Amino acid sequence: MTEKMYIDALAEAIREEFDRDERVFMIGEDIGVYGGSFGVTKGMYEKYKDKLVDTPISEASIVGVGVGCALVGLRPIVEIMFSDFMMDAMEFIVNQAAKLSYMTGGQLCVPMVIRSPMGSGAGMAAQHSQSLPAIFAHIPGLKVVMPATPYDVKGLLKTAVRDDNPVIFLEHKLLYWTKGEVPEGEYLVPLGKADVKRQGGDITLVAGSIMVPRSLEAADALAKDGIECEVVDVRSLSPLDVDTIVSSVKKTGRLAIVEDDNENFGWGAEVAAKITNSEAFDFLDEPILRVAGNNIPIPYSPELEKAAVPQVEDVISAVKGVFSRRG
C-alpha cells in the first residue's frame, strides 16, 4: 500500500469512475481549467475535458441541472465550492432530489452525488466554515457521507457514484492534505457501515470526519493516563450504523459523541437517543457525553475559531471529566 493524500485519493476515485462509466461526469464552479477551488480536479482537464462542466456562480442552477441530468440517466458528481453554499440549492436538494424517487413510486431516481468541503479551521469566517451534515441527515431520501481518511474517501465516493439515490458527500477542508494508506486498484467502502478505528474498553468515542483523527489523537494521549478509548467512525450519518455503536457501548459502558458541528439539535443528539433506546441502555454507566461545537457562528479570529469547535485537547479534557467526576 502506498500513502496518499486525502485529496489525491478523492481525485483518483473521480478519475476511476469517469473511466468506468461514461454516464459519470462532474459539474461545478471552476472545476475545469482552474481545477477546483481546493484543487480536487487539478490536472484533469486535459484528459477529461468533456466530463468537467464549468458553470456560472449559481448553486441552485448547478444542483438543478444535476438533478435533471440524473433523471435522464446520467450520473453527475456536483461540486459545490463550499457546503455553506448548498443552502442556495436547498429547493433542488430537499424538494426535488430527495423526493422524486418516492413520489414516482420508484419510476424515477436521482443518482447524483453532491460533493462539497465543509468545516472550520481555515480562517474563512462564518459563511464559508460551517459543518452542516445534520441538516441533510434530517431529510428522508438523502444519504449523507463524511469520510475521515484517504482510504474511506476513495472507497465511499466510488460507492456513492454507483448509488441510485442522491448522496451528500462532505469533505472537511482540513482533511484534504492529510495522508493515509490507500491500496492500489479498485475497492469500495459500503455506505451505512461504521468503522472501529481504534479498539478500547473504557469509553466509546463516536466521531465523524475531522473529529476522527482528533479523537484518535486524544485517545493516544488518554491511553497514557490509563483510559482506553474505542473510536468509532460513523463514516455516514445516513444510513447510520447504529449496531456498531450499540455493540461498542455494550462493551465500554460509556459513550462520548464527538462532533465538528455545533451542539444544538446536532447529529450527536440523534445518536444519543438511539443508544438510550437500544439494548445498550442497560450497559450505560455514565451519562452520555457530547463534545461538540459552540452554538455560535464560526468566528473569523483564528483563536476564537479554534475555540468554537472541539480540538484534541477539548476531547481529552472532556473524557477525563467522565472519569474524575465520581465522588
Add this chain to the structure above:
Amino acid sequence: MATVVTMPKLGTTMMSGVILKWLKKEGERVEKGEPLLEIQTDKVNMEEEAYESGVLLKILAPEGTEVPVNQPIAVIGVEGEDISSLLREISGEVPQAAKSATVEALSAEKEELVAVSAPAPGEGKPRATPAARRLAREYGVDLAAIKGSGPRGRVHKADVEEHLKRAVPKPAEAPAAAAKPTPQAPGKAIPLSGIRGVIAKKMRESVNTAPHYFVFMEIDMSEALKVRERINVKLPEEEKLSINTLLAKAAAVAISEFPIFNSYVDGSNIVLKEEINIGIAVAIEEGIIVPVIRNVDRKGLRGVAREERELIAKARTKALKPEDYEGGSFTISNLGMFGVPRFTAIINQPEVAILAVGKVADKVVIENEEMVVRPIMEVSLSSDHRVIDGATAARFLNRLKEIMEDPMQMAL
C-alpha cells in the same frame, strides 16, 4: 441534620487514602473551610477541609487506617444530636482497612480537589446508572442498600460490583455457591464471559428458582424408525427427518393436550403461552444454544425438519438472531448421538420442563410372555415442581410415548 464525611477522591485514579492525622477531636467545633484532617494518598499528603460547620460528633476511621474513597470517615452535626440511627445506617460501611486495595499511580498533574457530597437522604428512588441497575437486577441486590460513588450518591456499576464482593452471606443461610472460595492451585483462567457467562448464569438461576425432579420413560422406537425411513426416501437432504424432528412434533402434540407444559411463572401467576415453539439444544464450540422451531403444532414434519436443519446450521455458524432462540415452550436435549443411554437435564428457563433423550439401543423386552428385541430409547423429563406435579409429568410422558410409538398420531 448530621452530615457524613467521606474519604475524598483526590485524583482520577485514587482508590483509597490513609488517615494521617485528625486535626479536630470528637466533640470539637469545626468551621466550614477549616482543616479537618490530613490524608495520605500514594503520592501526596493533603489537608482536607470541612465542608460543613458543626461539631465533630464521631470519628469513624482512626488515624493510620486506609479507607477506600467515598467511604464514611466521620460525622459532623449539631452538639448533642442523636446520631445513633445514622451510625447504624452506615455501620455496614464503616471502613475496614483496605489492605488489598489496588492503588494505581496518580496522574502527574495535581487534580483539583473533588467535593465529596454526603449521601442523598434516604427518600425517593435510589440514583443509579442503567448498568448498575442491570447488575443489581441480575443479582437481586437492593440498590438502596448500596452507597453510590457518583454525584449525589449515584450508584455506578463498580459500586454494585464492590457491594457484591463485600456481601458476605450470613452463615446460616449462605448458599453453597456463595461460600468463600477455597484457595486453588494456580492455573490458566478462562473468563466466564460471553456465551459461557450466559450459560453459567442461566443454569444457576434455573437450579435456584425451579425445584427440579425427574421422571423416566422407555419408548419403543420400532414404528418411529420405520416411518422415518419411509418418509425420508421421499425427501430431499435438507428436509430429512431426524429423531429430534419426530420428538419435536410428538412433544408439540402432547403439549397441545397438556397446556401447562407451555407456561412460565410470572411472579405469583402461572402464565399459559399460546404458540407451541420447540427448542432443540445444539452443542457449539463455545457451549450450547437452543434455537427454537416455531409453531411446531401447525407445521408438517418436513417443515419442522427443514427449520430444524436451518437453525442448527445457523447455530453452528453463529448466525442465530434473537428471534431464532427466544420464546421457546419446551426444550429437547438429545445426547443419543454420543452413545449416552440416559441423562437428566436442567430446565431452560423460563420454560417449565425439558426432555433429555438418550440413544436408541436394541433391548430385550417381554411381549406376550415372549422375549423380543426392540429399539428402545430412554428419555427423562425434568419438570419445575412449582408448576407441574409428578402425576401430570407421568401422564404427559405416557402420551409422548404413545405418539412416538404410533407416529400416525403426529398428524393429529
